[in-house]
Amino acid sequence: AQVAASLDGFLDEERTLANEDAE
Numbered sequence: 001a002q003v004a005a006s007l008d009g010f011l012d013e014e015r016t017l018a019n020e021d022a023e
Helices: 003-023
Strands: none
Touching: none
């Protein structure tokens, strides 16, 4: 469960960075 949470947080951060690039 901890690994899944870390991966989810990593993906969320990647998504945030991608959104900033898109703007």
